[in-house]
Amino acid sequence: MTGRPASPDDLTLTFENPRAERIKKVAQLAGRSARSRAGQFLVEGPQGVREAVACAPARVRDIYVTADALARHRDVVADALAAELWVHLATDAVVQAISSDAQGIVAVVQTSGDSLDDVLAQQPRLVAVLSNVRDPGNAGTVIRAADAAGAQAVILAGESVDITNPKVVRSTAGSLFHLPIVRAPLADAVAALHDAGITVLAADGSGDAELGGEGAADEDIAVPTAWVFGNEAWGLTADELALADLVVRIPIYGRAESLNLATAASVCLYASARAQRA
Template sequence: MMASLLDKKHRDRNGKFIVEGVHLLQEALQAGAHVDTVVFDSERGIPDELQDLLQEASCELVETTHAVIAKCTGTDTPPPVFGVVSKFALDASALFASNSFVVVLDGVRDPGNVGTIIRSADAAGADAVILGRGCVDLYNPKTVRSTMGSLFHLPIIESDLSTLLPEAKSHGIRLVGTSLQATSTCYSYDWRGPVWMLLGNESNGLSAESLRLVDDHVIIPMRGGSESLNVAMAGTVLLYEAMRQRHYT
C-alpha cells in the first residue's frame, strides 16, 4: 500500500501521502500532523533527531530494508526514513478573516514552483494558500519535498476558484493579479488591506475565468535584460513587498 501512495489516485482513495526524510518528518511531528506510520532503514535505525518526537507520537514504527524504502519513495537516493501521513482536513476559516492575505494558485502545474510558493508564503506570513483546479497535487512527493515542511505551517486548501473567488469578493477582499499592461507596480500598490494574490499557469498565466474577477493588476518592474521571472520567483517578490508594507512600515 505504501508504494501505491506515489500515485495520486491511491493518495485520494486512502486519504494519505508520503513524507520523505528526517527534516520533513520532524516538521510533520512537531506540527501535530496525523503521522500513521514511520518506516525506517533496519541497517541505520531510527534517526537520532526523531527519537524524542516518536516517543511522544502514537504512530506505528516499521523496520525494513533499503530496497523497500527505495520502492516507496520518489527520490534517486532513498532517505533513511519516511512517514505515511493523513491528508489535511479542510480548514477555510483563515480565508475570510479580517485583513486576510492569501495566495491563490490558478493552474500552476510544476511541483517545484508550487512547493516554493508555499514556502515563500509561509516565510512572508500569508494566512493561507489556495490551489485551484489544474494545479499539481499538493501531496505529490515532489511538491511535498519542495515545501521543505512549510505545508505543515499554514492552511493549504484545494478548491474550485469559480466559487471561491466570487465568495472572497463578497467579503470585500480585493483580488490582485499581475499584468504587463498594469499601470501600478508591485511597489506602488497598497497591499495592506484584505487581499488575495493570484498567480497563474507557468505558460498561460491566469485563466480567463479568474481574469474576469481580478480587481487590480500590478507589474513587477525589471531594469535589466530579463523578460520575465518564473511564477515562483514572481510570487516571492510580491509576497515580500506585501509583507514589507503590512508589517514593516
C-alpha cells in the same frame, strides 16, 4: 496490539520484506489514484517527516525508518515516539521499496481536511492563490515562499498540481504542514475572499498598476490581500484576470521579459508582508 516503544532504543526490526502486501500498498501512494482512495500520502526524507511530526502529528499514520536513518535523525524519531506515533524500524530494501527519495525515512500522512470556509474563518491577512500551476517544483517553491512571507493560507485553483504529489511535498520543504492549503475553483475562491473582506490582486505582466507604484504602493497593499499567480507558461487568462480587484505587474528594470513564477510570487508576497508591517 503491543505497546509502542517509548524510546528509539526500544525499536526492533518490524519490516524486512519489501514485497509484503502492506509495503506494496504504502508504495502505491506514489500514485494519485491510490492517494485519493486512501486519503493518505507519502512524506519523504527527514525534513518533511520532522515538520509533519512537529506541526501535524494527528495526521501522521506511520513512519518507516532504516537503522542508518534512525542513527542520523534520532531527534525526529524521539519526537514521533513522544507524540505516540507508530514508528517502524525497517530494512533499507523496505524503505527503498516505499520510495527511492526517502533518504531512509518516510511517513504516511493523512490528507488535510481543511476547507476554504475553515481557512477564511481565521481572517487571514495574506493568502496565495495558485491558478493552474502545473509543475510540482514550482507549486512547492511558491508554498514555501508563501510560508516564509507569513501568508496564512494557500488556495490551489483550476488544474493546479495535486498537493500530495511527492515532488510537491518535497519542494515545500515542510511548509505543507505550516499553513492550510485548500483547493477551490478560482471564481468560488475569489467570491469567498471578497466576502471575507480580502482584496484580490492578480500578479501579471499586463498589470495596470506597478508593484510599489500608484495603486499598488505600500499604503495600498497593506490591507488583507490575496495574490493570484497563474500558470508557469501562459500566466493568467483574461477571464482569470477579470476576477481580480486589480492586476499588478512587477517592475522590470532590466531587459528580462518577466520573472519566473516562484520568483515573481516571492517578490509580491514579501512586498505585502513588508507593507502590512510598516
